[in-house]
Amino acid sequence: MASKIVKNHTPLFHIAKRDELPFYKSLLIRIGSIVAALIVCAIVIIAFTGENPLSIYATIVEGAVGTKRRTWGLFQNVAMLLCVSLAVTPAFKMKFWNIGAEGQVLMGGLATIYVMMFYGETLQPAVLYPVMVIASILAGAIWGLIPAVFKALWNTNETLFTLMMNYIAIQLISYYTYVNAVPKGSGQIGIINSDTKAGWFPSLGGYDYLLNIIIVAALTVFMFVYLKYSKHGYELSVVGESENTARYIGINVKKVIIRTMLLSGAMCGIAGLLLVAGTDHSITRETAGGRGFTAIMVSWLAKFNPIYMILTSLLLVFLEKGAIQISTKFQLNPSFSEILTGIIIFFIIGSEFFINYRIMFRHSAKKEVK
C-alpha cells in the first residue's frame, strides 16, 4: 500500500468545494450529524453517569414539551431568543460584530421599567403602552448607535466597544435597582405594579405569553422581508461582502453602518420591552439572561436567514429546557447537560463542513475493481 502512495503521489483523500447540493442531500447530512451527535452523547452518558441514554433523551423531550405549561414556556423562550437573534442579524450580515445585544436589551428593559414605575399610575393605558414602546426602542437604538457612530467616523473596534457597552448597561441596572430596592438595601426591585398591573402586557385568551410570541412572529416576517427584498437589506449585505465594492457602486457606507445598528439596537430594545413588560415585570442584571450572546450562535447557524432562525433558536431552547429536567430528574449537575448540548451543536456546525465541501478518496482502488 505504502509504495503505491509514493508512486501515485495521491494522498488518501483530499477536500474539494462542492457545488450546491440538492436540498434532500444536505438534509440527509444534517440529520446524519444529529444522529451521530446523539450516539456520541450516548457514549458520554454511559461513560460518565451510567444512566440509560434513551431515558436521558426522553427526559429532554419531557422537560421541553412534557406539559402544556412547559410547551408555552418553550415557545416564550424561543420567541425571546429569536427576537434578540433577529436584532443582531442585520449587523452581522454587514460584518459589524455587535456583541453588545445583551446591553442593548437591558437598556430597552431599563427604559420600560422606568416608565412602568414612574408613569404607570399617572398615564392612561392608551398613552402608557406607546410611551413604553417608544422609550424601549429609543434606549436600545441609542445603545446600538453609539458604537456605530464611532465605527463609522473613527473606525473604532466595534467588538470591544459593544462588549464594554454591556458592562455599562449592567452597572446602570445595578444602580437603578439599588436606588429603587424594596426592601431597602436588598438590591432588588421585585415585581412592579403587581396590584394595578399597569404596563403589563395583557394575556390573550388566557395565555400570558401569546402576545410576545405574536410580536416576535411579526418581527420575523419583517426581518425576512427587510433583508431579502428591501434596498436597505441589499445595501447592508454589499457592505458586508466588501466595503470597497459598496463605495464603488455609490453606497454611503457610513450611513448604512449607522442605520443598520440603529435598527439592530431598536429591535434589542423591543426584546427588552417584551422581557420586562411581557414576562418578568421586573428587572435584574440577569434579565437578558445571556441571550445577547446565544443570539449570535442562532443567527450564524441559520446563516442569517430569519426563517431558519426559528429552527435554530428552537433547537437551543429545546436542549436548554431539557437540560433543566435532566438535572432535576437524575440529580446531575447542570454542567453535564451543557456538555451534551455542546456536543450536539459541535456536530451541527460540523455538518456544514460536509455540506460545503466533499472529501474525495483516492480513486485507484475503485478503478481496479471496475
Next chain:
Amino acid sequence: MKNFKKILAVVMAIALIATVFAACGEKEPNAETPEGKMKVGFIFLHDENSTYDKNFIDAAVAACEELGVEYVGKTNIPENADCYEAAADLADSGCSIVFADSFGHEQFVMQAAEEFPNVQFCHATGTMAHTAGLANFHNAFASIYEGRYLAGVAAGMKLNEMIEAGEFTADEAKIGYVGAFTYAEVISGYTSFFLGARSVCPTATMEVQFTGSWYDETGEKEAATTLINRGCKLISQHADSMGAPTACESAGVPNVSYNGSTVATCPNTFIISSKIDWTPYFKYMINCVKEGKAIDADWTGTIATGSVVVTEVNEQAAAEGTQAKLDEVKKGLEDGTIKVFDTSTFTVSNITDTINTGAVVDADKHLTSYKADVNTDAAYEKDTEVVENGQFMESKYRSAPYFDLRIDGITTLNEKF
C-alpha cells in the same frame, strides 16, 4: 428548485412546531407519584457550587430522606419569571410543597401560590408572607444573629491570641467583613458578629466592604484582599462564593466563614463557620402537610430548634480554648443570660436623615427606641417599635432580620449597594 427548498423549509418548521404542540396537548398533570409518596419540590438559585445553595440542598435531601418523601430539586433558577414557571411546574407535577431558597424568588413564588391554593409554598429569607394574606404562602428564617455572635466570639479569641503573641497591638485589632448588600440581613449579621468579637476583645473595630452581589467570586476575593491590605487582621463574610475564604487562605489571614465549613479548601485559616441548618424547618413543613396542619406564615428557627448551628472549630487556626468558651456562650444564649442585641453593649451616634433615621438614644448614646421597617413597602415606612427592655428585638416581629442600624466601631467603606 430554489423556491421548492424555501417552501419545504417553511413546511418543516411548521410541522416541527405542530408535532411539539401535539406532543404536549394531552398529558394531564398527575397529582401523586405511582407509589403514592408525597412529593416536595425545591427551587435553588444556584447549584451546589454555591455555599449558600449547597447548605439548602444538603438539608432538603436529608429531610426528605428521613421523612420518606420524594425530593424534586430544580437548580440554577434565576429570580425572574423562570422562578414562577419552575414553581408552577413543580405544582403541576404533583408536589404538595414547593420551597424556594433565594430572597429574589419571593414574589414569583407568591404568583404561583395565588394560582395553586392547594399547594403550600414556602420561601426562605422573604419578608412578605406575614402581611400578604395568602394562606398557602409562608416565610422562614432563623435567628442566625445568635450563630454570628458565637462565630464572633471565636474571632475575638483569635484576635486576643494574636495580640498576646505580639503580632499587632490591641489598638490594631481590626476585623474585615465582606458583605453583599446594605440590606438588613447583612447588617444584622455583621453587627452581631462584631458584638460577639468585641465581647471578648474590647478594642476590636471592623471595616465592611460591600460587593453589590450575593454571588460574585471575583468581587468577593477582591473585597477581602482590599480589607487585608487595609490592615484587617481577620476576615469574615456574608456572600455566597468561596471568594473571601480563598483570598484569606492565600494571604494567611484567619477567616470566619458562613453557610458551612470551608476547612477543606482553607485548612490553615478557617476558624469556624456559622450556618442555618434548614433540616428542622423542612421537617416541620413536611410534617405540617402530612398531618394536615397549617404552616406558620412566618417561622423563625433558633439555637433551641437546632436551626442555628456553628461548625466544628478548626484547631489548626482557632485560638486555644475556643470550643470551651463557645459552649459557655451558647448556654448563655439559650438560657437568655446573654442577649446579642443588648443595647448597653453598643452605641449609636451617627443619626441622620439617611442613616439610623428615627433612632432615639440616651446621653451615653445607647439606643432607647427605634422603629424598623418590618412590613415591607416601597416607602420603607418604619412601622414597628423594636426596642424593648434594653434589647433590640431581632426576628420577633418577622423572621427575616430587620436590624439595620449602623453602630459605632464599624466603618462601612462603600454604602452604595
